[in-house]
Amino acid sequence: MSSEVLCHIPRFHTALAEWAACLILILFLKKRFKGWKLVLIIILSLIIQSLWQFTAGILPLAYWIPGMMFAVFLMWAFIFIACDVTVLSALYWCIHAFIMAEFAASFEWQITFYITSNLVLKLFVQQIIEYILLFLIYSLVFVLNYFLESRYMKNRTILDIRIRDLVTVFGIALFVFIISNLSFITQDTPFSGRYAVEIFYIRTLVDMIGLVLSYSQREQKLWMHAKTEIGALQNVLNRHYEQYRHSKETIELINRTYHDLKHQIAVIRAEKNPEKKAEYLDALESGIKYYEALNKTGNAVLDVILTSKSMACIDNKIHFSCVADGKLLNFIDVLDICSIFGNALENAIEGAKNIKDEERRLIKLAVYARxxxxxxxxxxxxxxxLKFENGHLITTKKDHMLHGYGIKSIKMAAAKYGGTVNIDTKDNWFSLSILIPLQNNNESEVKENEEV
Incomplete structure (x- = not known):
């Protein structure tokens, strides 16, 4: 096999690499079709991609770049038709698949050339060896690619494609394409090679760098998201703690108001005007209804949170019932109590307050040991x-990058104590259950309560 052959990757090898790179991504993306329709799309895509590569191979050199652009378009069409994604997302995944395909095809053909170049074999034997190597090398490359993608694709952040992501990966692909093919266009640059082996070595190396850069971009995106998420969770925690402090002051004010009620009652009794008396009674009833919101569970922090949320329920005409043994929470940190109960009740109020039928505005809370x-x-x-993805409830708000941290905060707080969080939705009833192993002190309290 001559060194000139090295410069020309067989067209089927290129088509197979482009198809396989797209297929790996499609396996992780949400499908537009299922069953035989999806299988048919996959098979037709390989046939069309191969036919185009063979056609591009006989076109004049002047059509090389347009031919390459059309091959990329076919990759985009494959992803867009097979997957339920936007045009922007399909373009992003298409470019990433193109970078992967460029490396796979270049790497495979360089290894194949190295192994077969010094062998003196009959043509059909050499072709058999080439196809065996094609199968083995592509299997290795794309299996590794599959496991890399499985690490990223399980994170919903990666699937949220934005303009800056597309611009970044396009810049990487453009850099890879120009540098890796520069030597084929001209050898009169500092970055060009002069010999076939040298040129192809540069191409494979640059393609590999492009692939690393592509994955690095996703690593940075995950890191930025993790940083944003930690900050958002901390903000949620701080907000609920501030609400707790503010509610504590409000409750103290309510208590002082309650003690003043007896003086107001004396004024009402002395009032002879029926209209003024009725006005005083309405004001008195308004004050009493908030005092009725006060909770006494045995845990001061929980009492403040429940009282605050009870007031919110009263304002939104939500029926809130609570049976809670607050003493069971004594081993849980103040911030974690704020996170668990603040987030859960805030979500429940948000879901119930917009229900038109006021009789169905129901929230129930139970805290007990078993x-x-x-x-x-x-x-x-x-x-x-409600919207679920991979078994996890996700926010229905427009920008989920800025919302949806309530449930995550609850899960993190429960996990600190070895607990688990379960969500169940049935017959329009949302149930969030948290199970946490009791500490030794709390176990003894439970036994004492059971004996009593």
Whole structure:
């Protein structure tokens, strides 16, 4: 095999690499079709990609770049038709697949050339060896690619493609394409090679660098998201703690108001004007209804949070029932109590307050112990459509990058104590259950309560 042959990767090898790179991504993306329709799209894509590569191979050199652009378009069409993604997302994944395909084809053909170049074999034997090497090398490359993609694709952040992501990966692909093919266009540059082996070595190396840069871009995106998420979770935690402090001051004010009620009652009794008396009674009733929101569970922090949320329920005409043994929470940190109960009740109120039928605006809370487990159960009626992805509830708000941290914060708080969080939705009833192993002190309290 001559060195001139090295410079020309067989067209089928290129088509197979482009098709396989797209297929790996399609396996992880949400499908537009299923079953035989998807299989048909996959098979037709390989046939069309191969036919075009063979056609491009006989076109004049002047059509090389347009031919390459059309091959990329076919890759984009394959992803866009097979997957339920936007045009922008399909273009992003197409470019990433193109970088992967360029490396795979270049790497495979360089290895194949190295192994077969010094062998004196009959043509059909050499072709058999080439196809065996093609199968083995592509299997190795794309299996590794699959495992790399599985690491990234399980994170929803990677699937959220934005303009800056597209610009970045396009810049990487453009750099790779120009540098790796520069030597084929002209050898009169500092970055060009002069011999076939040297030129192809540069191409494979640059393609590999492009692939590394492409994955590095995704690593940076994950890191930035993790940083943003930590900050957002901390903000959620701080907000609920501030609400707790503010509510504590409000409750103290309510208590002082309650003690003043007896003086107001004396004034009402002395009032002879029926209209003024009725006005005083309405004001008095308004004050009493907020005092009724006060909770006494045995845990001061929980009392403040429940009182604050009870007031919010009163304002939104939500029926809130609570049966809670707050003493069971004594081993949980103040910030974690704020996170768990603040987030869960805030979500429940958000879901219930927009229900038109006021009789269905229901929220229930239970805190109790069973089998040495602390059980916290939140339940509320809902009418809005919930969205799940990979078994996880995700926010329905427009920008999920800025929302959806409530449930995550609850899960993180429960995990600190070895707990788990379960979500169940049935017959328009949302149930969030938290199970946390009880600490030794709490276990003894439970036994004492059971004996009593």
């Amino acid at each position: 089998n040495n487990l602390l059980i916290i159960n939140f339940g509320n009626y809902y009418e809005s459509k």
